[in-house]
Amino acid sequence: MSTELWLGGALVAAFVLYALFGGADFGGGVWDLLASGPRKAEQRALIAKALGPVWEVNHVWLIIGIVILFSAFPRAFAALSVALHVPLTLLLLGIVFRGTAFTFRTYDARGDAVQRRWGLVFSVASVLSPALLGMCVGAVVSGDIRVQGLVVVSGFFSAWLSPFALAVGALALCLFAFLAAVYLIAETREPGLQEDFRKRALGAGVAVFLAALGVLVLAREGAPRVWEGLTGSPFALVLHAATAVAAVLAFGLLLARRFWLARVAAAAQVGLIVVGWAASQYPYLVVPDLTLQGAAASVATQRALLVALAVGAALIIPSLLFLLRVFQSAPNVPISPRPPGEGRGEGI
Amino acid sequence: MDLLYARAQMGLSLAFHIVFAAAGIALPLLMVLSDLKARRTGDADYALLSRKLAKGTAILFAVGAVSGTVLSFELGLLWPAFMGTYGEVIGLPFALEGTAFFTEAVFLGIYLYGRERIPAGLHLFSGVMVALSGAASAFFVTLVNVFMNDPSGFTLTAGGPVNVDPVAAMFSPGWRHQTAHTLLACYQASAFAMAGIHAFVLLRHPGAAFHRKALSIALPLACLSALVQPLVGHQSAEHVARAQPLKLAAAEGLFQTQRGAGLSVGGLPDVETGTMRYAVEIPKGLSIMAFMDPDAEVKGLDAFPRDEWPPVAKVHVAFQVMVGTGGAMALLAVVTLFLRWRREAWPEDRRVLWGWLLCGPLGVVAMEAGWLVTEWGRQPWIIRGVMRTGEAVTPVQHLAAPFWTFTLVYVFLGAMVVFLMVRQVAGTLPGHEPPVGEVAHEH
Numbered sequence: 001m002s003t004e005l006w007l008g009g010a011l012v013a014a015f016v017l018y019a020l021f022g023g024a025d026f027g028g029g030v031w032d033l034l035a036s037g038p039r040k041a042e043q044r045a046l047i048a049k050a051l052g053p054v055w056e057v058n059h060v061w062l063i064i065g066i067v068i069l070f071s072a073f074p075r076a077f078a079a080l081s082v083a084l085h086v087p088l089t090l091l092l093l094g095i096v097f098r099g100t101a102f103t104f105r106t107y108d109a110r111g112d113a114v115q116r117r118w119g120l121v122f123s124v125a126s127v128l129s130p131a132l133l134g135m136c137v138g139a140v141v142s143g144d145i146r147v148q149g150l151v152v153v154s155g156f157f158s159a160w161l162s163p164f165a166l167a168v169g170a171l172a173l174c175l176f177a178f179l180a181a182v183y184l185i186a187e188t189r190e191p192g193l194q195e196d197f198r199k200r201a202l203g204a205g206v207a208v209f210l211a212a213l214g215v216l217v218l219a220r221e222g223a224p225r226v227w228e229g230l231t232g233s234p235f236a237l238v239l240h241a242a243t244a245v246a247a248v249l250a251f252g253l254l255l256a257r258r259f260w261l262a263r264v265a266a267a268a269q270v271g272l273i274v275v276g277w278a279a280s281q282y283p284y285l286v287v288p289d290l291t292l293q294g295a296a297a298s299v300a301t302q303r304a305l306l307v308a309l310a311v312g313a314a315l316i317i318p319s320l321l322f323l324l325r326v327f328q329s330a331p332n333v334p335i336s337p338r339p340p341g342e343g344r345g346e347g348i
Numbered sequence: 349m350d351l352l353y354a355r356a357q358m359g360l361s362l363a364f365h366i367v368f369a370a371a372g373i374a375l376p377l378l379m380v381l382s383d384l385k386a387r388r389t390g391d392a393d394y395a396l397l398s399r400k401l402a403k404g405t406a407i408l409f410a411v412g413a414v415s416g417t418v419l420s421f422e423l424g425l426l427w428p429a430f431m432g433t434y435g436e437v438i439g440l441p442f443a444l445e446g447t448a449f450f451t452e453a454v455f456l457g458i459y460l461y462g463r464e465r466i467p468a469g470l471h472l473f474s475g476v477m478v479a480l481s482g483a484a485s486a487f488f489v490t491l492v493n494v495f496m497n498d499p500s501g502f503t504l505t506a507g508g509p510v511n512v513d514p515v516a517a518m519f520s521p522g523w524r525h526q527t528a529h530t531l532l533a534c535y536q537a538s539a540f541a542m543a544g545i546h547a548f549v550l551l552r553h554p555g556a557a558f559h560r561k562a563l564s565i566a567l568p569l570a571c572l573s574a575l576v577q578p579l580v581g582h583q584s585a586e587h588v589a590r591a592q593p594l595k596l597a598a599a600e601g602l603f604q605t606q607r608g609a610g611l612s613v614g615g616l617p618d619v620e621t622g623t624m625r626y627a628v629e630i631p632k633g634l635s636i637m638a639f640m641d642p643d644a645e646v647k648g649l650d651a652f653p654r655d656e657w658p659p660v661a662k663v664h665v666a667f668q669v670m671v672g673t674g675g676a677m678a679l680l681a682v683v684t685l686f687l688r689w690r691r692e693a694w695p696e697d698r699r700v701l702w703g704w705l706l707c708g709p710l711g712v713v714a715m716e717a718g719w720l721v722t723e724w725g726r727q728p729w730i731i732r733g734v735m736r737t738g739e740a741v742t743p744v745q746h747l748a749a750p751f752w753t754f755t756l757v758y759v760f761l762g763a764m765v766v767f768l769m770v771r772q773v774a775g776t777l778p779g780h781e782p783p784v785g786e787v788a789h790e791h
Binding site for chain 2: 052054056057058059062063064066067068070071072074075076078079080081082083086088089092095096097099100102103104107150151152156254267297298300301304305308309311312316319320322323326327
């Protein structure tokens with residue numbers, strides 16, 4: 001396997017992990033915004049408790065992805081950051097407000113009004129950011145970003161504002177909300193809360209299905225090359241069949257109240273969707289002008305990067321697993337209905 | 349005009365990020381030091397201090413993390429040609445920095461939330477890992493700046509860089525001085541700020557034991573870094589004198605190439621007339637400082653084409669600010685250490701505390717000024733001698749909009765952070781301490 005393919009694989013892996021962790025993190029914010037019913041405060045407290053130790057880590061996957069992109073495929077990074085300047089800037093604002101609002105809410109426990117204000121900033125940014133992220137992905141696959149040499153010639157708006165890109169944005173939002181709801185069920189043992197998030201997961205699952213259908217319908221016009229990839233190659237068909245199986249399975253397991261297995265199935269579904277996206281646009285990084293090979297850095301750089309990534313993975317993966325193990329092992333801890341910062345006690 | 353906005357936005361983002369990045373590097377060290385002291389002495393105040401510092405780290409690290417995310421995007425959003433062409437040459441340290449940053453985030457999560465859940469030894473180990481990986485990420489990212497100042501590791505052709513050697517590029521000339529200088533600046537800025545805060549409280553509440561102990565944690569690091577930094581800075585200047593003579597000429601405001609060049613202290617260089625105004629000149633000082641030889645020839649600005657000059661006045665003033673504040677801090681460190689030696693305790697008289705209060709912000713000032721020297725001093729190049737900043741800027745227009753947006757965001761975030769930090773300190777003032785039983789649950 002060539003070094004480009006390895007690095008392309010690393011890029012896809014970073015995006016899969018970002019979707020699984022960062023995506024669920026965004027989704028948590030969506031449910032914070034949509035918290036309702038008699039257990040509104042408990043829902044928010046559960047979300048904050050689940051996110052607290054890991055939100056920063058969850059978002060580092062995006063930085064890893066960006067770093068791989070600009071050091072291994074610099075020409076693609078340059079083209080994308082020109083063509084998607086506007087949505088990426090808006091996404092950045094979303095990320096800044098989301099992260100700081102979450103931290104400020106945690107440490108600025110002056111009273112309910114202030115906490116609610118930070119909570120609102122956090123949750124609104126959590127809705128906008130994944131939608132913008134999805135729109136950027138939609139623009140990349142659509143083939144509407146055109147590059148000649150190093151120069152972007154397709155303007156700064158049309159690619160990410162096409163109906164297809166908007167549909168991908170909606171899909172990303174629904175998908176992350178679905179994932180978060182499924183994750184959150186297994187974070188608590190309180191039956192009422194479990195039921196709240198189970199209902200939300202089922203609703204979001206239906207929304208995912210509808211959004212995916214919309215993307216598919218619009219892809220024919222909006223992303224012809226991906227449409228061919230989706231329907232043409234046998235490999236892609238197998239991948240999409242697996243995605244569909246995972247989706248149906250996740251839904252069935254939710255109905256059957258097998259929450260841990262549902263979590264695995266939902267994660268598989270989301271991961272397969274990201275891999276499916278990557279497979280359907282292969283060998284292009286930016287459809288249709290930049291391929292993996294065409295945008296790649298020199299071989300010496302690619303080798304050095306692979307070594308650096310391997311060393312990094314050897315360091316990060318065990319410690320990350322440890323972090324997750326320490327904080328996933330305690331779903332019994334009672335959840336305080338007080339907003340975060342109170343109920344979490346020690347060490348905060 | 350758009351170039352100016354792009355530079356302003358990048359500069360603002362970096363100036364903002366640097367403060368939080370420095371805190372993310374140094375506070376974990378101070379946090380681990382007080383944790384260690386708490387274990388050794390069994391003193392609850394040090395344990396509380398360690399918790400307070402952990403909270404401070406959490407807030408500052410969060411802001412540093414998001415502003416760092418912004419920067420990694422801005423490299424492309426503002427300078428796509430730089431990253432598109434040279435991303436492959438200098439991507440390696442960025443990748444390593446990402447790895448180190450990731451490690452820091454993971455262990456910070458463990459340290460912050462694991463105090464009661466994991467064994468004490470493992471908890472302390474996590475703290476050490478936070479401090480080490482924070483330092484590593486600063487080391488790697490500074491290497492990128494070293495490359496921009498003095499690029500190597502590739503052959504320049506009309507079609508871009510060839511024969512790329514990413515490891516050589518990562519260790520471009522001068523990397524030892526610049527990384528040491530930067531890391532020390534991070535520790536110095538944070539330790540001085542911390543010392544300043546606790547000196548302030550002690551001036552108003554002279555008996556506050558918690559703050560005396562906090563000061564005793566901050567002062568050793570502050571004094572050590574303040575004394576070592578001038579030596580490292582001097583070596584760095586010697587390197588710049590040889591490798592980047594134009595930057596030195598601008599920093600010193602030296603217009604004419606000359607032997608036995610004098611050192612201008614203060615003053616305002618006038619580019620129109622090519623003269624230095626209002627400066628005190630130390631005869632032959634510059635030749636001695638840069639080359640250890642009173643008659644050495646120092647290149648002036650006149651040795652270089654006019655269109656390659658950096659903004660001379662800005663570089664000179666920033667350099668003077670850095671050296672001046674650095675000198676003041678070193679002086680205070682000497683006085684403090686002398687008194688510590690004489691009395692065998694960290695000094696607590698009001699004059700010394702006033703000194704620390706006044707010097708508290710100087711570490712950050714010196715760090716920002718030093719960063720401005722290296723950035724302004726490299727202009728008009730983004731990569732010295734290879735690519736001009738104007739060639740690297742994005743073709744996207746109306747950059748005023750993101751500039752003003754991010755300016756407002758940063759002003760707001762900065763104010764918020766200050767507010768939260770003040771509250772953290774306020775909770776420890778005499779009369780505001782939480783009852784002993786609630787220490788574990790305080791905010």
